[in-house]
Amino acid sequence: MVLAELGGSISRALTRMSSATVVDENVFRECLNEIARALMQADVRFKMVCDLQANIKKSVNLEALATGTNKRRIIETAVGKELCKMLDPGKPAFVPKKGKPNVVMFVGLQGSGKTTTCTKYAHYHQRKGFKPSLVCADTFRAGAFDQLKQNATKAKIPFYGSYMESDPVKIAVEGLEKFRQEKSDLIIIDTSGRHMQEAALFEEMRQVAEATKPDLVIFVMDGSIGQAAFDQAQAFKQSAAVGAVIITKLDGHAKGGGALSAVAATKSPVIFIGTGEHIDEFDVFNVEPFVGRLLGRGDLPGLLDKMESIVPADQQSELVAKLAEGAFTLRLMYEQFQNLLKMGPMGQIFSMLPGFSSELMPKGQEKQSKEKIKRYMTIMDSMTAAELDSKNPKLMTESRILRVARGSGRQVKDVTDMLEEYKRLAKMWSKLNVSKLIPPNGKMSDQAIQKMLKALPPQVVQQMGGKSAFEALVKQMGGGKDMSKMLAAMKGGA
Ligand SMILES: Nc1nc2c(ncn2[C@@H]2O[C@H](COP(=O)(O)OP(=O)(O)OP(=O)(O)O)[C@@H](O)[C@H]2O)c(=O)[nH]1
Known part of the structure; x- marks a missing residue:
């Protein structure tokens, strides 16, 4: 949706302004003009854009900006407040009440x-x-x-x-x-x-x-x-x-x-x-x-709610416990793929993460990834329970691979690709050492976050907005409960 692009443009305007050495009237005006252009491109009415610009100008004290350490935050707050004002008419809509006609x-x-x-x-x-x-x-x-x-x-x-x-x-x-x-x-x-x-x-x-x-x-x-x-x-x-x-x-x-x-x-x-x-x-x-999403601040409560609806709370600890045992089986990978498919468009998920934009998911890539996941799941549907639950990667011998390929109507190469993906994920999870990484109720330590960063494939970290965005995200997610919720729903995406 093009709104994500609007969010990207607003974020870029704010970043450019906050990186200027001196924020004077010109820099501030340019930033507001850029935001106005982005809003008009998103079909917001000209008059509304003018009003928004005027109101932000009125509410931001340029002197405070010149000396303030967090210029971006000051303007972002003002822009956010004005956008909220535009979208909030001040009176809530009628909410139907159960039992009444x-x-x-x-x-x-x-x-x-x-x-x-x-x-x-x-x-x-x-x-x-x-x-x-x-x-x-x-x-x-x-x-x-x-x-x-x-x-x-x-x-x-x-x-x-x-x-x-x-x-x-x-x-x-x-x-x-x-x-x-x-x-x-x-x-x-x-x-x-x-x-x-x-x-x-x-x-x-x-x-x-x-x-x-x-x-x-x-x-x-x-x-x-x-x-x-x-x-x-x-x-x-x-x-x-x-x-x-x-x-x-x-x-x-x-x-x-x-x-x-x-x-x-x-x-x-x-x-x-x-x-x-x-x-x-x-x-x-x-x-x-x-x-918040438009300004690149994300929607963590929304994201956590979405994740909770995918992996019910009582199953999250079970999943983390299995990972802590180091028992990353093909069945676990299958369940993760199911979760990923249930999560909906990755672009939408990205826009809920602070500092991220759905622009990060290149067009076409999402469809391809989904198709790949579905292909892998079809292959796994032809595997026996013993194969899915095995912790021994050597179990999948040539004859078993042949049988699975025939059963699922796929090429042998597709089966070996899926097994490679499994090995890669299993290796990543064993490196992460989940039980030490996420204390049951405590917050992740800086050391644990660094460890997690090292274990994740670089392209995943990059997709998540880079190292600092990832660190900020993990910290913001706070305690182990939220992290396990995130891991439970997202680990298949790595
Ligand atoms: N992509 C997309 N399509 C939608 C959405 N909502 C409705 N549509 C599609 O838009 C088309 C028109 O929807 P209708 O519900 O028939 O529209 P309507 O306003 O009831 O039309 P009238 O009954 O003729 O007044 C249908 O093809 C819907 O499937 C949406 O949120 N996204």
Whole structure:
């Protein structure tokens, strides 16, 4: 996503400024201009960029900058504060409460991703224990009901709609009645979209809202619409009581600056972002971690949460214990590969690490690595339990390699490549001596960090932003618990 590039540009502007010998008005102005250029390239509205620049100028005391030791930090804080202010309208969105008949209505232009997002929103709340339901009040687009029906069936969410009825208000009211009786506590109404903002669309939206009295109206906006975002969001706000925004398609070429514009235009917070077509490609949006990522500060709590969801807490210590025994088996490697695949795009993971940017993962490399991991896993699927659990690398004789190659439909070379990778990882883990490296509850010592640095392949350290970025990361991760969580989820990537 292009937002990562925005983060990279802002970080570079700050680094250039902080490395200047004297920070005078010119250097400061140049830094702000560079940040402004980056924001405009990301489709943030011109007026918003000007306001941001003016506010930062006002809040930074140049004299303090001249004498201050941490110039970067002072400006970074000011930039961060202003970006947060842009994204935080100051009032939180309505949050559905379990057990109450919450009604949420979705509005947006045709093709913005409204129908897909309704299901993602329902699915997200279903996993949180809600009893959601979906009503298709889109009678404008032929096929809208089929799409919602298909999505809802896949996600096992009750739905309501009609092929015959052409009055969206009637369908919305009937759906509402039905699901209220069925005690659904989150009734989601999908409304029609149009190709353009036009009177008929807004009138229909107004009528549906009047008849259903939603607790929350969510405006869904395609993240790639660019500079038109502000006007579009404002037009919707003027016709419906928009209370929250969801930005979709932030996985593609979306520059993302529209998110800032939509907040400004609707005075409503962004609550989720869509990052793909799949039902799970839907993330809660929080302002501070998002801005932190833009400034290259990372999102450690987000990263740790993500890791915890991949390797449950009770399995982390088990994994570290196995590593501490020096028992790095093929099965362990297989499990790590599974974790890696579950982690999602590496670029996204990188952007959560302080000082890193998803730009670090070259385009194309990610796909290749994923394919390689999947290939290795297919090969391991043809191995016996004894082979997977063996601690003896010599067990894999020529005849066994031949058998595995035949069984998995791969070349002998693919099997030997996989075994080489295994040996490399096993060697790395034995060098790391996990039990000494991470005391059960204590922090890693400087000595242990240096040891870890030596054991990791140089290209991994480089990918992680270099030696000092790695040291800072490990220190920031603090105690052994967080480190083991990180190791448990990431060790396969080495
Ligand atoms: N890549 C990507 N595609 C998305 C995302 N959200 C939705 N889409 C895709 O965008 C297209 C349009 O989505 P819909 O949900 O049909 O759009 P809509 O706004 O409901 O359209 P109408 O019902 O015609 O108003 C579909 O192909 C979706 O799969 C997203 O976050 N990322």
